[in-house]
Amino acid sequence: MAFAALRFSGTLARRLAAGRPERGASLYWLGQAGFLIDTGRIRLLVDPYLSDSLAEKYRHRGFSHERMMPPPIEIADLPPIDFIFCTHFHTDHMDGATLAPIAERFPAMRIVVPKASVGVAREKTGLGPDSFIGIDADETLALGMEDEVTAVRAAHEELKRDEDGHHLFLGYGFDLAGVRVFHSGDTIPFEGQRSEIEALRPDIALFPVNGRSEALRSAGIAGNFTLDEAVSVASACAIPVVLAHHYGMFAFNTIAPERIDAKATALTGPTRLLRAREGIEYRL
Structure with missing residues (x-):
């Protein structure tokens, strides 16, 4: 699978308005764990956080959640979206202030969330049940004639299930007419993870790299992969390309971008590491 990281001039809104890929898929980073994926047939968002709702929520308590980077695109400038995927219920991944206005603009769009969090998603957004599709680990959902997604487990420090046995944290393996994109969701390594990822045969993996700490864990903030992990x-899964993300949004829970770049430069072997960046179209 050919891969290219192409810098574009102007805003993301202008780039998206300029045209869609005729083949393959194009990916754009939205900050934190958020991505826009476009194949020309279908356009998806994963974990978009395009508001400042967490800054308001934590204005006078806890860790400051002021954004370190502004949203790369305004909700009003988004092109039509077919699906939004949320990996779990935390607001930087399932943000009512982002999801609700996008759903208002595109009523035919559906929001795919863990079955364990359908109720939370409705509460966050105020949207009715027809707006959502619930999915659980090991389930596959057809997105169109050539496209599908398979959900897998994620361990946001822990593998957790609700009282009905549904997983709270998910990753998504997208098969977009043979272009395979894996978004792990927020996760750390866990037993069985490798075989689940290998079965998806990703061409590219979108992995968080902000790591974790006892201090944050004690404050109720779960962590993720370290960069090395x-x-x-x-x-181990023979993934050709990794986009490192989940950094540069909140000062209390990030990693210096220079560390990612240094790791990428030092790497040898078949896996290529890149830091997710604004102003870049990642093309497969």
Whole structure:
């Protein structure tokens, strides 16, 4: 699978308005764990956080959630979206202030969330049940004639299920007419993870790299892969390209971008590491 990272001039809104891919898929980073994926047939968002709702929520308590980077695109400038995927219920991944206005603009769009969090998603957004599709680990959902997604487990420090046995944290393996994109969701390594990822045969993996700490865990903030863990898992699963993300949004829970770049430069072997960046179209 050919891969290219292409810098574009102007805003993301202008780039998206300029045209869609005729083949393959194009990916754009939206900050934190958010991505837009476009194949020309179908356009998806994963974990978009395009508001400042967490800054308002934590204005006078806890860790500051002021954005370190502005949204790369305004909701009003988004092109038509077919599906939004949320990996779990945390607001930087399932943001009512982002999801609701997008759903208002595109009523035919559907929001795919873990079955364990359908109720939470409705509460966050105020949207009716017809707006949502619930999915659980090991389930596959057809997105169109050539496109589908398979959900897998994620361990946002823990593998958790609700009282009905549905997983709270998911990753998504997209098969978009043979272009395979894997978004792990927020996760750390866990037993069985490698075989689940290998079965999806990703061409590219979108992995968080902000790591975790006891101090944050004690404050109720679960962590993710360290940079080294993300690279190790990708290499073990023979994934050609890794986009490192989940950094640069909140000052209390990030990693210096220079560390990602240094790791990428030092890597040898078949797996290529890149830091997710604004102003870049990642093309497969």
